[in-house]
Amino acid sequence: DQQVKQNSPSLSVQEGRISILNCDYTNSMFDYFLWYKKYPAEGPTFLISISSIKDKNEDGRFTVFLNKSAKHLSLHIVPSQPGDSAVYFCAASTGNQFYFGTGTSLTVIP
Amino acid sequence: SQTIHQWPATLVQPVGSPLSLECTVEGTSNPNLYWYRQAAGRGLQLLFYSVGIGQISSEVPQNLSASRPQDRQFILSSKKLLLSDSGFYLCAWSQDRGRGYTFGSGTRLTVV
Numbered sequence: 001d002q003q004v005k006q007n008s009p010s011l012s013v014q015e016g017r018i019s020i021l022n023c024d025y026t027n028s029m030f031d032y033f034l035w036y037k038k039y040p041a042e043g044p045t046f047l048i049s050i051s052s053i054k055d056k057n058e059d060g061r062f063t064v065f066l067n068k069s070a071k072h073l074s075l076h077i078v079p080s081q082p083g084d085s086a087v088y089f090c091a092a093s094t095g096n097q098f099y100f101g102t103g104t105s106l107t108v109i110p
Numbered sequence: 111s112q113t114i115h116q117w118p119a120t121l122v123q124p125v126g127s128p129l130s131l132e133c134t135v136e137g138t139s140n141p142n143l144y145w146y147r148q149a150a151g152r153g154l155q156l157l158f159y160s161v162g163i164g165q166i167s168s169e170v171p172q173n174l175s176a177s178r179p180q181d182r183q184f185i186l187s188s189k190k191l192l193l194s195d196s197g198f199y200l201c202a203w204s205q206d207r208g209r210g211y212t213f214g215s216g217t218r219l220t221v222v
Binding site: 006032034036041042043044045046049089091093096097098099100101102103 | 116119142146153154156159161198200202204209210211212213214215216218
């Protein structure tokens with residue numbers, strides 16, 4: 001049972017434009033949400049997180065939005081850069097365990 | 111500072127052979143440790159997690175097992191590998207919940 005879903009397996013964006021990656025979840029008990037970035041043959045690295053008491057968290061070019069009523073999470077990257085090309089995983093947590101989505105492969109075209 | 115080491119980076123093993131992947135964490139004590147697998151075209155699947163020495167929880171029935179012989183050591187094993195065991199295996203430990211997991215660099219396992 002996939003509790004965290006990323007319905008877009010891939011996304012292509014022109015350099016300098018906004019990248020929007022989406023994530024949906026089913027468990028209303030999730031109270032922490034994270035985004036990870038993963039390059040091929042490497043482990044995922046933490047990018048940004050948000051707790052359920054907030055609806056927005058910003059860190060430089062990266063902003064995460066949380067819509068609890070819709071059970072929806074999104075990551076905005078502005079402006080997108082070629083180095084942002086990677087697979088992005090969203091994850092949600094209740095307790096110490098995180099549940100991951102299937103990932104979205106982002107390609108930023110120079 | 112905390113670091114996580116995972117080896118080997120790549121491994122090619124014949125079907126039916128045993129497997130042992132090792133993961134160690136430095137700079138912390140009593141970490142929660144995890145083994146994940148990323149199969150081709152799929153997301154990250156939790157295989158095992160451990161909250162302490164000798165304490166292993168399995169998330170999915172499979173051909174693999176895990177052990178935690180020491181506080182900061184987590185081992186993934188198999189007695190006889192199957193073709194379907196091929197994938198990218200990741201060890202992780204959890205920090206505070208706001209930062210989620212720190213992952214190792216992964217092991218690419220190919221069973222031939």
